[in-house]
Each structure stands twice: as structure tokens, then as C-alpha cells.
Amino acid sequence: MCCFAASGDPMRIRRLKLKNFRSVERGKILFPEHTVMIGGNSVGKSTICEALDLLLGPDRLSRAGAINEHDFHGRAYLDNDGEPIKIQLEAVLTDLSTDLETKFRAHREYWDTEKQRLLDETAKPEDTEQEHVLPALRIVFEGLYDKEEDEFTAETYFASPPPEEGEIRARVTRPMKREFGFIYLRALRTGARALSLERGSLLDIILRLKDDDRSAMWEQTLKQLENLDPPIDQIKQLKDILEDIDERARRFIPLSEDEKAFRLYPSALTREDLRRSITLFGSSERSNTPVPYWRLGSGVINALVFSLLTFIAQLKKNVIFAMEEPEIAIPPHTQRRIVKFLRGRMQQVILTTHSPFVLEQFEPESVVILEREKDCKLKGRHVEIAGIKAKTYRGNLRRILAEAMLGSGVICVEGVSDAEVLMAASDVLEKDSVPGTYTPLDLSGVTIVECEGDGGILRYGEFFKGLGLEIYAFYDSQKNEDIADDIDKLFDGDWQLDHTGIEYLLAEEVSVGVLRAFLEEASEWDDYPHNSKSPDLYEYDENLDEDNVRKLVKKVLKVRKGSGYAGHLVELCKPGDLPKIIVTALEDISDALPDNLGPDEDADEGDDDDAGGEAPEEA
Template identity: 40%
Template sequence: MKVVRLIIENFRGIKSAQLNFDGHALMVGSNNVGKSTICEALDLVLGPDRLNRFPPIDEFDFYNGKYLVADTDPAAPPQPIPLRIEAVVIELSADVSTKCGGHIEFWHTTEQRLLEPGEVEAANPPLVLPCLRLETVGRYNPEEDEFEAKTYFSHSPDALDGELSTLPRPIKRLFGFLYLRTLRTGSRALSLERGSLLDIILRAKGVRTTLWEKTISRLRGLDIEEEAAELVPVLRSVEKRLARYIALEGNGNATKVHVSELTREHLRKTMTFFLALSSDQEHVPFAHAGTGTINTLVLALLSVIADLKPDTVIFAMEEPEIAVPPHTQRRIANYLLTKTTQAFVTSHSPFVIEKFEPSKTLLLTREHGVVSARKVSDATGLKDNDYKRFSRSGLSECMLGRASIVVEGVTELHAMPVVARRMEEQNPNLQPLDIAGVAFFDADGESNMPKFGKFFKTLGLRTFAFYDLDYKKKRKPEQAQALAENFEINKEHAYKGFEDLVVTEVPAERLWAFLGNLKANDDNGNLAIPDERPDDDAVKMIARGALGGAKGAGWCARLFEECEFDELPSTAVKFLAEVFAKFPPPPPIIENEGGQANMFE
């Protein structure tokens, strides 16, 4: 089963949204764009347990917290504003098709729309598939002073006019929807609370355990007082005082101590999964394990669920990278892509993002409460091969930021961040570029820079370019125009290569000291460095050969680390100063006389 369309109205930070999905979906976008809200919306309309909470929704589940609107008649009471979430689901399982046959409609996969009643003859596979349209409606009930929410079949031909048929909870369970919230999943994944992963596994297996009856019986027979005789005088004293006000007519002692409330629900909350993490350690509650271990345990449970329901597992998962190393992040992403029928993922990790094809990566944008989504492949025009090739080498990191500095090669990629950091150390009033969300990206050649500038610009990032002089005059007019159009700061420096810039603008004395350090540390390899200092031109020539012949070694960056600040190349410093100016620091915090903090522009 797969979700192909989701409509959201008046829910949390989303005033309205209509999103189309084609299988797995990685959702990326700035903070507060609505990624988590989309996951919560899916849980409301597809999840079997969310609506069992009391209340199922609250004031802040409505857009801007507004759930009432004044009537046009001033004397009339305010009218409720409903929230509504609609999902269209295709590839229905046999069970769902059988039990929901009267509510089935048809979805045109290429036109991404429902067929109208008069188009029944067009309902032919594979372009047109049976579907279910489900909607959750939530509103405030003034009479009961409560918030209510229910899920319905949007197509309810047997219901009374103006009404919809309720979607039964057992049918919802057949959808196999799981929502794994950031940070909140591990703490109860291995508990027996309703809706926990362990509880879902037991239900999926159809286990009807006698655990509760047997455990309650044993706990009831456990005599705490026998093991803690010091409690007895206290309890009997309490009984005597109670007897002054209440007739205690039961047989035996009127007070007794138990280890729980002896109810199923209380046991669900108190029973805890223990595990031993090493041979020299006793079993401990799983919540006391490291966060990475807990999340890995969650992954193990997910694999059990996927094996139980291979055709009906839909996951919504927030930031699977939390507290797990990169290789585990990749495993989780790969698991979601290969072992589930559909996965909705939000992430800020390059190791997760690189696993998703650009056609499966949705860029979310939000304007005045209206959220829209575009496939990265459609929005930017970047080819899949380029996306895959560069995703691990900086593309994903830039996508998650606010701006990208696109450079021509690996030398600049290593060296320019050093200049930026030295500038930040020199001037504490500068906002560090990494805090500002600015990342460096190596386009691997000037010819690639326009397409990556367009890619980042289309994603809503600010773009800055730094590249070599076209001294051979090979740059075509359309290339120059593309550079100008796609970069806010479009810096063509005055040198035919970055190494020429460095040896020209860094003092010869510093270059010689750098070469001397290479030789002293035996890092120069086959590079011949004389014992005696030659003239400045010879020093520059040797340094040029050293820097140009070891681009991947990061020697330019190493040289910049050794420079005094005023020895750094001025062209690079001036370019980065323009970038820093685009991201001024936040206003300073100044405490007033009362000790309270005020911010001044």
C-alpha cells in the first residue's frame, strides 16, 4: 500500500498543502517548513492509535491555534474551524480491498488525479488503479468543551447525505503505518505500552498472551511486608488512625503494599525490557543503554515488523541519523528503501540524503502557511549522475544550509575555509560562516559551476562563486551569462590558477618558511627544495610547483595556517569579506540594571 496524495488544511503550521508522492519520499527543507507536520498528518489519517488519545488533538493542532471564528451575527456564538487531512492510498492489500470495497475509487497514476464518476470506462490498469480516499476531520465541540477527531472514508456512497462513513480502527491497522518520531521512539520502543514497537509486533503476530493474568496473580500473592518487617508497625499505625474516621470491616489487615496497581495498563507502563551489553555487565533497563544502542535496537524491531508485513509497511521516520554513526545511518536508509512499501523520511544527514534518488527527494517550501513540494530532479534540472557523484562530496551538506560558496577545485575547497576561520578569529564581530549556514562546495571545474549554482539557487540558497581568470579566452558568452545569473557574488579573480594567486599574494618569506617546514618534516617527497634560500622569484617558482603538484594534499590550507593574518592572500580575504557582509551577526545581548537581557539592533 502506498500514499500518492496528501491534502492538509488548517493543521499546525500548515494552512494548506497538496502533496503528491511517488513511492519513497525524502523530505528536505529549512527548519519550520512543515516536515514534521506532514509526518504528524500522516499519523492522524493512517495511524491506528493516535486518535485513541484523549483528547486526540488540542488547540495547537490548528493553524495558528485558531479553532473558532466569529459568526457574522455578533449575537451568535463563534463557529468551529475544522482541520482536515486527506490521504489517497493505492496498491490496496487483498484484505483492505475486500473489507472496503464499497468505498473504492480509481486513481490515474500518470495524471495524478481521481477519476470522475463518468470516467468509469477509463478505469483500466496499469495507468489507473483502485484507491481509497481517507480523511481525518478534527474540530472543537463547544457543547462538550472538547476537541474531537475522527477518520472517515471520503467516498461513502451508503452514508446519509452530508455524512461520511467512519473508518474502523481494525481497518486502519491493516495499513501497517508506523510513525517514528525524533528522539521519542527509543524511550518506549521496547516497552509494552500500547503503540510501542514491541506491542505492534505482538499484534502483528496475533499473539494473545496470558501474561497479564499470570503476572497480576503472582504480584498479588507477593508479600512485601514479609520481606520488609519495618513497614508493618507503620501500616498498622495508619490503620488505627483510619479506623477513627472510616469503618474498616475487611478481613485481616486493612492496608497492604503491592509493587504495582495490578492493572494491565499500569503493567504496560512499568514492565521494562532489560539487556546485557557486555559479558561483565548485569542486565540493565534498555533505556539506560546508549542512545545509539537504543536506536539500533529500534532498527532491529523495524526489521521484524517488515518481515511480518512485507506488503503493508508504511514508515514515517524523522531524522533517522539521531545518535547513530554514519554506517548505521546508511543501513537504516537502505533498510527503509528496500524493506518497506513506502517510507517518508526527514533528515539533515548527508549519509541519509545520498541514499535517496533526486526523483525521490522532495524540496518543501512554505509561504504564508501554504506548503508545496517539488522533486529535486524536476526543480533544479541537475542530472541524476551528477547528483549521485557529488552527493557525498558536499552536495548534501550544502542542500541543508542557507548558502553555498562554489569553488573550482579541491585546493580552494581546502584552503578557503581556513581563510574564513582566520578572519573569524581576527574579528569576533563576524558571524562564523558555518553558524550562518554557509558551506563550501567543489564543482570540480569551472564548467560545472553554473549548473550547481542553478541547483543551489533553485533550492532557495544564496550562491557565491570564486574561480580563475579565463586567461585563454575559452569561456563562451553563454557560460559567462550562466555564471552571472546563478551567483549573487560572481568572483573571477585575476590569476590563471589559485596557486598563482597564492604565490603572488603571500610574501616570499612565508613561502620559503613553508617550504623549509616541508623539507624539515620530510614531507616534500620528490620536490627538490634547496638548502639555501634562492631569490624571491625562485622561491615563488618552487612554491608554485609544490602547491600545483600536491593539490589533494591540502598544502595551500597548511600554508594559510602558518601565515600571519596580514600575510593571507588579499583577493581571498576580500571575497570572503563580501560573503560575511551578507550574514551579519545577531544583535548583541546587553543586560539592563535589573539583570534582564535585552537585544539591541
């Protein structure tokens, strides 16, 4: 087990380049110290994790079929002339321990942390000694089709120094990769293999870290299975069948002179077979009966997996940990605890997520937004706080901002009443529209954000625009025409009310029949407003004329602003009862962002592992 240099700096992945890998023709990602990657469905989040696994996973290339046809971009592994097309991946590692710097000094390069690039070969000694320049290793993966052998080959090697003609490239071996400490945990849907003893599973990692000599363990286990007492084949029914088989087979086949030529054992008596067949059992709180771990429930499985990660973090100090969607089957408070643990104990964490509870645990500079260009190029864009203050991002709005960052678009509104009205109106349109003609906000991936007044709409709009989201504004009538002009220029769509508040819009434009029904219900609520000095101020009478009904609704909505009254009024409406500006805004957004949220499946990424995800590689 290696230790860090005296500075205590952890080893880090700084950059990843991809070429002709799965759905990505070309791509480049820069990684902060800890990284959470977000982006649309099939943008390439899983592809990045798989690329890191091929580069740094100790056991990945030792498996049969490390890559196949589906790993090549567009499944093209031969060009038009029949020559092999290469998958090329490259990772830059920095913050090496003193031991690793010495061990790999022949392959050392230098990374400029300010310019976020490698120094070229012409760099002078004084250039490499600057404080912002760090020693680095560049690891390259190359995969291609071998026509002569009719198989796909894969290897990793050091990029520096480049080999002379006829020289063999310096390979990165499994023991070397173990020293890098990379663990990749795929999305946990059933915990498959993560809790097995297969090579690279969490249990196997712990076993390796706790006991370097595992050969005696396997030999002892195999011996005990071979000498099981009583043997399995002594069960009466099995014994009778084996004796009959033995008698009949001896008529045609020369068999051993021993009394038993055929035996039954609980496994093939090989290490690899045991790795696949040994199963972890556990007893839940409500039952004392041990069952296979996959029957304990997905939430329990995931919690168990992370408890094993705490063990690994204790045993091994330099861990680069990558995982897809740690939120699966885990409640929000547990998501927060898990991410806090990972960020605090792992030297570098690289996650993908669709959960605001995970995303909010990262500072904005740790968030990388993945984007796919039309020519299949992948890029990662780092979040910049533009418009809003850093303390605002880190304050009470952090979760709603995180939720918005995970979506497709944002509606900026001034206050809570505007937000509840738009959500309720979206539900009304969905319920009463012809199927397929209207996409509700949640399926469009649109988040409504309260922006603290009209000035806040511009500030938040600038922030969300910088994230590449579709941004919309729904706001009160403005006396200052310059603000309205600025909003119109910044936003992809905006709607300015003819009223100074959403309450006035509802009171003036919702059909009077709905307003009467609302007052009849609301007047019975415990928190309906009353005025002891003027009892008639909020009293509803079914004999009130239309003007007084609208005036009363206006007063009630204003005094109970943000208490759900405005939203409930909208819930009583049919689409034809709603103010026209609300319907227009929601329908325009529906047309612009039709059903953007489908299942997150990288359909073209070629991951044919089981649904439970494959085990992580060894640290």
C-alpha cells in the same frame, strides 16, 4: 494480517493535504514510492509526520487529548464570530490488496499516476481501466473545538462517497487502520516508549502480531502480581507501618473485618498501569548487570529499536513506515545499513533527515524538498537532476551533493585546492574577526563543491539552482568571456580570479612574511618536493628575495596541488594577509547567509511529548 494482491505491489501514500494544522495554513505533498524529506529548520517536517499519524495511526485518536489548542494554526480554533475552525487533513492511499479493494469498494476512488491527482466524479468506466489509473482510498481527518462540551474532538472518515444531508460519515476505525500497516517512529533521543509495552510501542506491535489473544497474558500477569509470594507488605518496616495505619484508621473508618485492610501491590493491578510500568532491562557487552534500557546508551537503544523493526517486517508484510531523523546517535555506516534495510523491507518509507549518509541512499526522484511560503503555505518540491548527469549524482560525488542539498548554499569551485583554501580562509576570518561580524561557512550552511573545471561550474550551478539553494562561484581567470558571462548570469554571487589558478593567487598576493614561514615549515615535510637532477629547484633559502620566494611558493603549490599545502599556507595567515578577493567573497556570503543553522525545533508545532519521542503506532 492482510496480504498483497498477486502483483505484489505495496500499499502507498500518494498525497497528503493539510489545512490549519500547526504551523501550516495550507499544504500539499506528493510522495514517491520511498520518500526522504529535507528542508530548513521549522519548515514542517515533523508536522507532516504528525499529520500522517493522525490520519493513519490506529491508536492515536483513542488517546485522551488527541489534539489540543497548539495543533491549530496560530492557535486559532475559533473564528471572529466564535465558530469553530477545523483542522482538515487528507491522505490518498493506492496499491490496495485485493482483500482491501473488496472490503472498501464502497469508498473506492481512482488515482491517476501520470497526472498525480484523483479522477473526478464524472470519470467514465474506460477512464478507470487505464493502466496508469489505480483504485484509491481517501482518508480525511477532522479536528475541531466542541463549545458545548468544552473539548477538542477528532475523527477520521472516508471521503467517498460524500454523505447525503443528515447521513453520518463513514468512519475509519482502529481495526481498519491496522490493515493499512502505518508505523510512525518519532526522533529517537532516549527511546522512550518505543521500547515499552504501552499501546502502539514496537514491543506491543510485535506482541499483537505474534498473539492475537493477549487477554490471557494480562490476566495471568495481574494474578501473579496480586499473589506475589512473599507479598511486598511483609517486609518488616512496611508491615509495621501498615499495621499502625490499620489500627489508627479503624478508630475513624469502618474497615473490612479481614486482618489486613491495607495492602501494598507493585502496581495498580490494571492493564494500562502495567503497560506504563513494565520496563525492558538489558545487559551490555561490558557488564552482566541488567539495567533499564535507557541506561544502555542512545546508540545501543537506536540499534535495538531497529532490530525490533526487522522483526516487525518479518511478521507483517504491508508496512508504511515513517520516521524522523533515523541518524540520531547512530554512526554513518549504521545509518547506511538501517536505510538500506528500511527501503528493502518496508513497503513504503517516509523519512526526514539532516544526514548526508541517509540522504545518499535515496535516488534524487525520492527526495522531497519542503519549502514554506510567506503566507504559511507548505509545498514539497521534487528534486530534478538538471545540469549534471544521473551517473554523476550516483557516483563518487553523491555524498557531497547530498550534504549540499541539506544546506543553505553552495560555492562551486574548480578543484580541491580551491576548496581547501576557502575553508581554511573561512576559519582564519572566524578566528580573528570581532564576534558576530563574520559567519563561517559551516554555520551559514554552505558546502564547497568541486565541479571538475570551469565547464563543470555551470553544470553544477544549474543543478543546485534548481534545488533552490543560494549558489556562488569562485573560479580561475577565463579566456572565454561567454563562460564568464553565463556564470555571472546564473549565480547569486561569483568571483573570477585574475590568475589561472588558486596557487598563483596565493603566491602573488599573500604577504611575503607568511610565504617565508610556510616555506620554512613545508621544506621539513616528508613529501616536500625534491628534484634529483636539479637539487636547487625547490630548495628554500632564507636569503631569497621576495620575487624568488613567490616563485618558489608557486612551484611548490603547483607540484603539490591537492595535497593540503595551499590550505596550510592559508592557515598561517591573518585576515590582512589573505588575498582581497577571498576575503570579499567570504564576507559577502556571510552577509547573505548569516547563521542559518540553528537547532531543528518546530517551535510552533505543538509537540509536547517527552524528549525521547512518543512510541510508534501499531501496524
